[in-house]
Amino acid sequence: MRKVLFFSFFMLFGGISALPAQAASHLVISEIRVAGDLFYDEYVKIYNPTDSDINIEGYKLTKKTASGNEYNLLTSFPASIVKSKESIIISHQQATYEGLKYSTKSYSLASDNTVLIYDKSKAVVDKVGFGPVTDYEKNPAAALGKNQKLIRKDNIDTDDNAADFEVISDGEDPAPVENPGNSSSQSANIVISELYPDPPTEISESKGEWIELFNSESFDVDLGGWALEDVRGSVHKFIIQGGTIIPKSGFLAFESAVTKISLNNDGDEVLLIDKNGSIIYSAPDFGKTKTGLSFANFDNIWSWTQTVTKGGANIKDIIEEEASFSASTSKAKTTTKKAATTKKSTSSTSKATTGKAKTVGTVEDPEVLGMGDIASEEKDLNNNGNLGIMFGLGGAVIASLYLAYKNKDSLSENFKN
Numbered sequence: 001m002r003k004v005l006f007f008s009f010f011m012l013f014g015g016i017s018a019l020p021a022q023a024a025s026h027l028v029i030s031e032i033r034v035a036g037d038l039f040y041d042e043y044v045k046i047y048n049p050t051d052s053d054i055n056i057e058g059y060k061l062t063k064k065t066a067s068g069n070e071y072n073l074l075t076s077f078p079a080s081i082v083k084s085k086e087s088i089i090i091s092h093q094q095a096t097y098e099g100l101k102y103s104t105k106s107y108s109l110a111s112d113n114t115v116l117i118y119d120k121s122k123a124v125v126d127k128v129g130f131g132p133v134t135d136y137e138k139n140p141a142a143a144l145g146k147n148q149k150l151i152r153k154d155n156i157d158t159d160d161n162a163a164d165f166e167v168i169s170d171g172e173d174p175a176p177v178e179n180p181g182n183s184s185s186q187s188a189n190i191v192i193s194e195l196y197p198d199p200p201t202e203i204s205e206s207k208g209e210w211i212e213l214f215n216s217e218s219f220d221v222d223l224g225g226w227a228l229e230d231v232r233g234s235v236h237k238f239i240i241q242g243g244t245i246i247p248k249s250g251f252l253a254f255e256s257a258v259t260k261i262s263l264n265n266d267g268d269e270v271l272l273i274d275k276n277g278s279i280i281y282s283a284p285d286f287g288k289t290k291t292g293l294s295f296a297n298f299d300n301i302w303s304w305t306q307t308v309t310k311g312g313a314n315i316k317d318i319i320e321e322e323a324s325f326s327a328s329t330s331k332a333k334t335t336t337k338k339a340a341t342t343k344k345s346t347s348s349t350s351k352a353t354t355g356k357a358k359t360v361g362t363v364e365d366p367e368v369l370g371m372g373d374i375a376s377e378e379k380d381l382n383n384n385g386n387l388g389i390m391f392g393l394g395g396a397v398i399a400s401l402y403l404a405y406k407n408k409d410s411l412s413e414n415f416k417n
Contacts, residue, residue, distance in 0.1 A: 225275030
């Protein structure tokens with residue numbers, strides 16, 4: 001009987017312990033990064049493995065050093081919802097990751113810290129200790145180095161940090177696959193589909209610009225580790241965070257407020273780079289921007305379009321530049337002809353010519369060349385010459401009359417004789 005009871009006891013509790021581990025029933029810290037090539041290239045990722053959305057307003061994120069001193073990373077979460085099966089990133093203020101930022105840039109993570117998240121009632125929701133620390137769940141996870149991440153295995157929480165986490169170096173893939181339906185394949189056919197480099201003046205360019213991608217695959221793709229980079233002026237490279245999914249046959253736009261990529265108004269190019277460093281797609285130089293228009297991809301033929309379609313299929317609504325130019329040229333010719341045929345008087349013609357020169361920016365107006373003064377001087381010289389001749393003739397007549405008067409007696413005798 002005792003053997004039967006022992007066997008039953010073993011089967012019951014041994015069988016339970018042999019069951020596969022289940023995902024956590026609460027918010028968990030799913031990923032930690034302490035440094036990249038730059039010391040502030042760090043973040044903490046929080047994941048919601050439950051079937052319900054979780055409101056994290058008023059929660060708090062802290063770090064505890066190996067000596068036990070605790071500091072706030074994010075003093076209080078703003079009104080935020082972590083949706084079911086989704087995550088949120090909290091990163092250093094100088095890092096380029098999308099999501100929430102630390103409350104101060106004075107604090108950063110080290111290779112041997114404990115990260116804790118508290119709810120509104122100040123209860124510990126989850127904590128992860130790594131390296132030689134004093135606070136952890138059962139056993140601390142391995143210490144983290146530069147360009148390494150601590151990743152929770154399948155989002156399972158067994159209350160043993162060493163068992164629940166593994167260290168992954170940049171460029172490596174974690175052993176478990178969280179969602180087999182997603183793919184981060186290097187050969188995934190992702191292209192840059194639309195650029196919005198020059199928003200209207202009332203929109204800040206540091207926030208209003210964006211770069212849009214399109215996934216032509218029949219499956220979702222995780223873009224974690226991929227990058228966007230511009231190539232002209234103040235060049236910036238944005239590393240896309242893990243868990244960033246672009247849906248199958250779908251679009252995904254990256255705002256400049258997040259990427260910190262500022263596209264130049266006199267032309268720029270944008271590169272899409274996979275996590276192996278290979279350039280997957282290169283958007284061509286768009287030249288001088290057109291405010292409020294987007295530069296769109298139509299089967300790898302790029303052109304400006306007036307219909308901006310962020311997050312949707314591109315619409316070819318192209319400005320007819322040649323027609324506009326031709327209309328402008330025709331109008332200019334009509335104006336020139338009209339000015340040339342309107343000749344009511346010399347002075348009105350001169351005014352019309354002057355007005356025409358200012359409108360079209362030509363240098364045909366004599367005033368522009370200084371010829372007006374020369375013509376005036378020549379006219380004055382001609383007038384002065386005519387007056388001299390008249391005065392000369394008058395003087396000769398007066399002299400002749402004077403001589404005739406002086407010799408009138410002599411002339412009279414001669415006339416009598």
